[in-house]
Amino acid sequence: MKFDFFSESTPPVIGVDISTSAVKMVELSSGANGAYHLSGYSVASVAKEAIVDGNIVGLEQVSDAVKLAWKLLGSKEKRTALALPSSAVITKKVLMPADMREEDMEVQVEAEANQYIPFPLEEVNIDFQELGISASSPDEVDVLIAAARKEKIEDRVAAAEDAGLKVTIMDVDTYATEAAYHLVASQLPNSGKEQTVMIVDMGAAMMHINVMHDGDSVYVREQAFGSGQLTQEIQRRFGLSAEEAEVAKRKGGLPDSYEAEVLQPFVQSLSTEVARALQFFTSSTQYNRVDHIVLAGGGAAIPAIDVAVQDRTQVNTVVANPFHAMSLGSKIKQQQVALDAPALMVACGLAMRGVD
Ligand SMILES: Nc1ncnc2c1ncn2[C@@H]1O[C@H](COP(=O)(O)OP(=O)(O)OP(=O)(O)O)[C@@H](O)[C@H]1O
Ligand SMILES: [Mg+2]
Numbered sequence: 001m002k003f004d005f006f007s008e009s010t011p012p013v014i015g016v017d018i019s020t021s022a023v024k025m026v027e028l029s030s031g032a033n034g035a036y037h038l039s040g041y042s043v044a045s046v047a048k049e050a051i052v053d054g055n056i057v058g059l060e061q062v063s064d065a066v067k068l069a070w071k072l073l074g075s076k077e078k079r080t081a082l083a084l085p086s087s088a089v090i091t092k093k094v095l096m097p098a099d100m101r102e103e104d105m106e107v108q109v110e111a112e113a114n115q116y117i118p119f120p121l122e123e124v125n126i127d128f129q130e131l132g133i134s135a136s137s138p139d140e141v142d143v144l145i146a147a148a149r150k151e152k153i154e155d156r157v158a159a160a161e162d163a164g165l166k167v168t169i170m171d172v173d174t175y176a177t178e179a180a181y182h183l184v185a186s187q188l189p190n191s192g193k194e195q196t197v198m199i200v201d202m203g204a205a206m207m208h209i210n211v212m213h214d215g216d217s218v219y220v221r222e223q224a225f226g227s228g229q230l231t232q233e234i235q236r237r238f239g240l241s242a243e244e245a246e247v248a249k250r251k252g253g254l255p256d257s258y259e260a261e262v263l264q265p266f267v268q269s270l271s272t273e274v275a276r277a278l279q280f281f282t283s284s285t286q287y288n289r290v291d292h293i294v295l296a297g298g299g300a301a302i303p304a305i306d307v308a309v310q311d312r313t314q315v316n317t318v319v320a321n322p323f324h325a326m327s328l329g330s331k332i333k334q335q336q337v338a339l340d341a342p343a344l345m346v347a348c349g350l351a352m353r354g355v356d
Helices: 059-073 102-116 150-161 173-187 228-238 242-251 257-284 305-313 334-354
Strands: 014-018 022-030 036-045 079-084 089-097 124-133 140-149 166-172 196-202 207-213 216-223 292-296 316-319
Touching: 014 059, 014 150, 014 173, 014 334, 022 059, 022 334, 036 059, 036 334, 059 150, 079 150, 079 173, 079 334, 089 102, 102 124, 102 140, 124 150, 140 150, 150 166, 166 173, 166 334, 173 196, 173 207, 173 216, 173 292, 173 334, 196 257, 196 334, 207 257, 216 257, 228 242, 228 257, 257 305, 292 305, 292 334, 305 316
Parallel strands: 014 079, 079 166, 196 292, 292 316
Antiparallel strands: 014 022, 022 036, 089 140, 124 140, 196 207, 207 216
């Protein structure tokens, strides 16, 4: 297994997002005219509390979900790209002389890492990428260093390997979201060029915020607010189990009071949370506005959520569909993909690592 956030090597891989509520897989291949083809995708729910704050607590339950997702995917490919949650990764940008040799750079990276990583170096894996000539000094290059605890990596690898799969790439979820954003950008006016776009991924436990400016990530943050709160409210109100609430949420069948008394208040607090994220961003960075909001994650499947967020924030809002320009495998239905796509951003970004 390679721990690499950055290498460009491209074996075919399945993108596997191991997240709070589910294991999500996406398999891409190259389609016509250099575009991507969506060969397949699958979602298998993860037992409650098996993943907490991005950490695998119930290894067996998670690997069962990986096994099921792979079976549902119906692929022969066993090589996978996984992601660590960004909270498990420390990154730092440093300056190094532009003419430094690769070997010397490795030594330098270790020395830099030693200074800012709060764990013994033998407990972490480190990777780095040269980003190009520094804007502030032409004789130097910006180098991005990323480090993660080995045990966090090993837990994820174990979940995949116990399910009979092979891990060839270990990425970071925010980088995968950024990769998939490049497919979503074409949904925006002028493909988001020279614009500031806030991606809001509403997961089960977390709201993951990633702001892109002219195609580059400029800001990453997480807020503890997730769609799981709606599930809990449904359970409480209507006396349902978590599983029943989850099904009712997606398929309907709840009492008439649900819409006005449970769903709408949740939609309002979600919109407020997005407005708050916008305000944090504009008040703590050089950017004073956001041109578009892209909604992703399972929460983006709530009907008309884009309208509610746009009303509240007064910012043009769209629901992400990283597959919108792709040709689809024969078993995949257009309508269903549009519903499932927002929650598949990370898995899609990971699967992109496997296609030239
Ligand atoms: N149609 C729908 N209506 C309302 N909520 C939905 C719908 N579809 C999915 N969800 C909710 O979205 C959440 C799952 O979203 P997602 O798959 O993005 O989470 P996750 O990636 O597992 O979580 P996290 O990113 O926090 O680790 C669940 O809470 C689920 O109930
Ligand atoms: Mg997620």
